[in-house]
Amino acid sequence: MQRRPTSFDIAALAGVSQPTVSRALSGNPSVSESTRARVLAAAQKLHYKVDKNASGLRRQHARTLALLFFEEEQSAEGSLINPFYLSMLGPMVRRCAEAGYDLLISFQQLSSDWHVDYEDSRKADGIILLGYGDYLEYRPRLHELIERGTHFVRWGSSGEGQVGTTVSSDNEQGGHAATSHLFEQGRRRIAFVGTASPAYPEFMERWRGYCRALEENGITPDPALQVNAGPSEAAGRAAVEKLLSEDIAFDAVFAASDVAAIGAMHALQDIGRKVPDEIAVVGFDDIPAASLSSPPLTTVAQDSVQAGKALVEAIIAAVERGSAGNRILPTALIVRGSSVARA
Amino acid sequence: MQRRPTSFDIAALAGVSQPTVSRALSGNPSVSESTRARVLAAAQKLHYKVDKNASGLRRQHARTLALLFFEEEQSAEGSLINPFYLSMLGPMVRRCAEAGYDLLISFQQLSSDWHVDYEDSRKADGIILLGYGDYLEYRPRLHELIERGTHFVRWGSSGEGQVGTTVSSDNEQGGHAATSHLFEQGRRRIAFVGTASPAYPEFMERWRGYCRALEENGITPDPALQVNAGPSEAAGRAAVEKLLSEDIAFDAVFAASDVAAIGAMHALQDIGRKVPDEIAVVGFDDIPAASLSSPPLTTVAQDSVQAGKALVEAIIAAVERGSAGNRILPTALIVRGSSVARA
């Protein structure tokens, strides 16, 4: 085992000075082509790679982004990450690589006294925040970040009360599309399963789209049809059971998340109600399991590829150019079996 | 906006020299308690964080691990990561944090000329490899890594023809448990859906367990019941359709992956065969969708929490102590609705 080669070794081998090596490798145009070629050959030969610690130290940045998941306290062991976030992971990594950044990944307990070390310690130049759980709870931390001048971008809605640069799906439009679709299928008593509280801004926006679609069709949203439910199978199941136990009539369910929608379907199937013939179900997210359920779930797809790319692009813009605008991505209704009654 | 504080700033504020600050913060015992307290207070006050680039440069390591996904060529856009790998992510990140390491994440096309930059460029001290796709195809690269003295640990079986340190589930035992369970349910014609080729060593081991379980019960495995299928819904579906079209009788399916198992169930349900009453189905992996399918899928769970932890511990052992042994994790049969005929 040899000592790792440095730019001085390359310089010696190529018969130039160390600074020339640095310039040649970084594509500086003031190096002649013939010299650059010699340097490149030498570097190749010795398997030389720039030492990122030294490079980062000198340039005062790391060309690294940090991906930070906020998580609810308790999930520690279960450690299930929101499947939609997970599906953004691939595209994010890929976009980072294209842009020449590395991606660091980490969790943060919502409660913990997180002084986001990454930027402080120059390990990352910017941060992508993926929060789940109660938004109101971590909002104060975001203000802290802004005060300290930390570069960050967040996935989440950008409406009132929101802070920082965000990228999000057009939740309102998605909710509208899902509800309109159900209306077109002849459904008139459409239940909304998902909380309508500002603690979950995305859900609230989906609910707004739901209301708008109903109103456009001359229906006044019935508060009895709105049932709170978080994004879990059990919550979706419980929501439907509540409707049933209270004898509230409904012929369709629009759930604000796929996982809850699947729970709702299970609850219906358990008591023998046919999906979609008696009750149509639409979800939101298009998680992988959506197409695997039976019947396959009609849902509003968030484009995780675009989402991941947009997030990375936004944070890079913030880091390199100092600012980035909010971005809202379109959603697409994916019609599958759970919402269309068989002929 | 201030300039970032350095250890010199802390030194000045605490009335000591820079080296003392470094020692105080790193817990060097030769610093007196009173001095350490003063330094800590100053650091706190200025929000000081050690610059990891400088620190890494000086110490010649990064306290960072890299997580590398090998992927098949084409998945580029779809970018679905194996759900089991995804479920290891949380535990890995957590274990890294506990051990004081950061985790970098990245993909590699199987074909690309990857000269795993991370360790070369001192950005990471060791690498965790998560490969999917044809093992035989990337095995030569692993030899390269070993030759260059790179520290790495791989998820995958450790049997013959395998290279490097690995952590894996006990696939053989899992296959045995699944098959024994089906036998106990009275099934005698159990199909194996999943390839039995050394290109997919895990599948092959599961198949071995399947064969052993049958033989222990006096059944000779019938080659006609072994159908090749990769880990995709479509492959599982196709496998069952093949059995049906060839008129091969079977009363149970053991699929080497959950996704294929779900595909198999769909194919059966499409033609009106009842699961589990007519045909029982068991999968492997316990992906999140397994419990959401209907009927919920009986499967062999791989403990992703233990897996993630073991992988991180192994690579840290390799980095810090120069070596690590292989590790095989137990699996657990999770009995759900898809394999137990209703009373």
Added chain:
DNA sequence: AACGCCTATACATACGTATTCAGCACGCTA
């Protein structure tokens, strides 16, 4: 021929930390 300008390279230095070595003060022993 003298001058200025441009190109390509070398020289010198700074980034912030961790560590080796030297030094100082103190207390103990003889």
Added chain:
DNA sequence: TAGCGTGCTGAATACGTATGTATAGGCGTT
């Protein structure tokens, strides 16, 4: 009181790169 270890701290330095500044050579202009 001289000698010596011991416990803390400071001075000096090295890690490997990137960049501002200086320099050498080549060419065109008057």
